[in-house]
Amino acid sequence: MTQQHIVTETEGKKRVDKLLSDINQETSRSQVQGWITKNLVKVNGEVVKANYKCQVGDIVTWQLPEVEQLDINPENIPLDIVFEDKDVLVVNKPKGMVVHPSAGHSSGTLVNALLYHCKDLSGINGIERPGIVHRIDKDTSGLLVVAKSDKAHISLAEQLANKDVERKYEAVVHGEINHDTGMIDAPIGRDPNDRQRMSVVDNGKHAVTHFQVLQRFNDFTHVECQLETGRTHQIRVHMRYIGFPLVGDPKYGPRKTMDTNGQVLHAKVLGFRHPITDEWLRFEVEPPSYFQELLLQFEQMY
Numbered sequence: 148m149t150q151q152h153i154v155t156e157t158e159g160k161k162r163v164d165k166l167l168s169d170i171n172q173e174t175s176r177s178q179v180q181g182w183i184t185k186n187l188v189k190v191n192g193e194v195v196k197a198n199y200k201c202q203v204g205d206i207v208t209w210q211l212p213e214v215e216q217l218d219i220n221p222e223n224i225p226l227d228i229v230f231e232d233k234d235v236l237v238v239n240k241p242k243g244m245v246v247h248p249s250a251g252h253s254s255g256t257l258v259n260a261l262l263y264h265c266k267d268l269s270g271i272n273g274i275e276r277p278g279i280v281h282r283i284d285k286d287t288s289g290l291l292v293v294a295k296s297d298k299a300h301i302s303l304a305e306q307l308a309n310k311d312v313e314r315k316y317e318a319v320v321h322g323e324i325n326h327d328t329g330m331i332d333a334p335i336g337r338d339p340n341d342r343q344r345m346s347v348v349d350n351g352k353h354a355v356t357h358f359q360v361l362q363r364f365n366d367f368t369h370v371e372c373q374l375e376t377g378r379t380h381q382i383r384v385h386m387r388y389i390g391f392p393l394v395g396d397p398k399y400g401p402r403k404t405m406d407t408n409g410q411v412l413h414a415k416v417l418g419f420r421h422p423i424t425d426e427w428l429r430f431e432v433e434p435p436s437y438f439q440e441l442l443l444q445f446e447q448m449y
Contacts, residue, residue, distance in 0.1 A: 150301060154205040163190060164197040167209060169352070170308045182209060211297070219248055219277075221263035222255065228264075229430050234299040234423050235292055236265065236278075239432045242288040242409065247279050261293060268293065269300035280304055281377055286395075286409025288435050289316070290417035302422030307377060313418030314374040316382055317361070317434055319411040319441060320391040321401060324360050324368045331356045331385040335378040344398060345380045347388045354378045356385045364445040367394065371415075383410055394441075405441075413438055 158166055164183060168176040180197045182188050187210045190199060201207065227239040240246070240257055247258045261268060261278055268278030278293040280303045294300035306312050336351030338344040355375035362369035368391065372382045380399070386392055387399040394400065395407030405411075418429035433439070 149208055149210045152207045154201045154203055154207060156203050158201055159203040160200050162197065163188065163195055163199045163201055163207060166201055166207065171304055182211075187211075219258060219262060220254065222259040223263050224255065224260035226257075226260050226264055229290065229432065230428065231265075233267075234295055235303070235421065236261070236295060237290060237292050237417065237428075237430050240283060240288060240291055240414075242286055242435060242437070245285045246282045246291070257291070265295060267295045269295065269297045281307060283414050284380065284383075284410070284412075287316075287412045287414060288438075289414025290430055290432060291414070292417060292419060294422070299422040303419060306419055310375055311420065313416060313429065314377070314414065315416035316372045316374070317413045317415050317438070318370050318372060318382060318386065319394045319438075319445075320368050320370060320386050321394060321404065322366065322368065322391045323363050324358075324370065324391055326360075328359045329357070329389075331358070331389055333385060333388055335381060335384055345378070345384050347384060352376070352378055354381050354385065356382055358386075362442070362445075364448070367445055369442060369445075382412060407437065407441065411438060411441060 152170060154166070164176045164179045167179045167188065168174055179188070183195070183197045186194050188195065189208050190201070190205050227241070228236060229239055230237040238257070245256045248256050258277060258279065278295060280292060280294050280300055283289060283291060292303060294303055332355045333347040334349065334351030335345050335354040336348040338346035339348065353376060357373040357375065359371045360368055361371055374381060383393055383396055383399045392400040393410040393412055394405050396404065396410035400410070413434040415434065416429070416431045418427065420426065421428055
């Protein structure tokens with residue numbers, strides 16, 4: 148299936164591989180570069196190299212590679228399905244579940260469960276990530292939308308790229324945030340000193356997080372975060388950047404943090420336009436029991 152995008156003023160002079168990885172948020176630049184190597188990407192009808200600098204008004208077209216036959220095993224893992232029709236599925240992912248197979252996580256993932264539950268999933272992201280339009284981290288719980296067809300996937304990916312998807316999270320952070328609301332506008336990329344971590348870096352991808360204080364405790368704050376962009380580990384990195392790392396976060400939190408089996412972070416609200424009917428859909432699920440028990444513990448302590 149061929150897709151098309153007209154380069155806007157804000158996208159001018161951006162490398163074509165970066166442009167397409169930004170548009171297809173679950174597709175890495177290396178994957179896009181693979182498309183380019185196979186001559187699947189054209190600008191104004193001409194084949195280009197990955198480092199081509201886009202010009203305003205350029206018409207970028209790309210053809211998605213043929214979907215490989217899935218060889219990941221379906222697994223009968225219970226799913227908390229919030230909504231499902233023939234085009235999309237919204238699931239409440241539990242804390243501790245990896246979204247898709249990768250090195251060290253070949254089974255027990257959301258994808259393994261999805262393949263057992265439904266036979267039709269989009270193939271745009273290849274054999275390891277069928278249906279996956281966006282991700283949340285292993286130890287983050289909450290809402291994810293899954294595409295059951297390529298047409299649905301393309302629409303949802305465009306909504307994400309255009310910042311038309313509503314995504315709100317709840318988190319508990321170290322420290323007391325004095326102001327009630329705030330916005331963090333800081334680019335995120337690989338940490339130059341640790342490739343396993345993300346960090347705020349000058350040459351990173353544009354990233355914006357809005358936050359609102361829900362409750363304050365002694366040395367802790369319960370916050371709601373709304374994503375404007377969807378970068379890897381965005382909330383975890385941004386909250387650490389402003390001095391309020393997430394409780395329980397082994398990667399970005401302080402050395403002395405609470406043992407909560409990972410960051411206290413929950414994807415509570417997800418809203419998007421149905422890719423076929425264009426109806427606005429909005430879903431909300433409360434944080435899991437461990438999260439609510441932690442808040443109750445803080446309320447009783449402070």
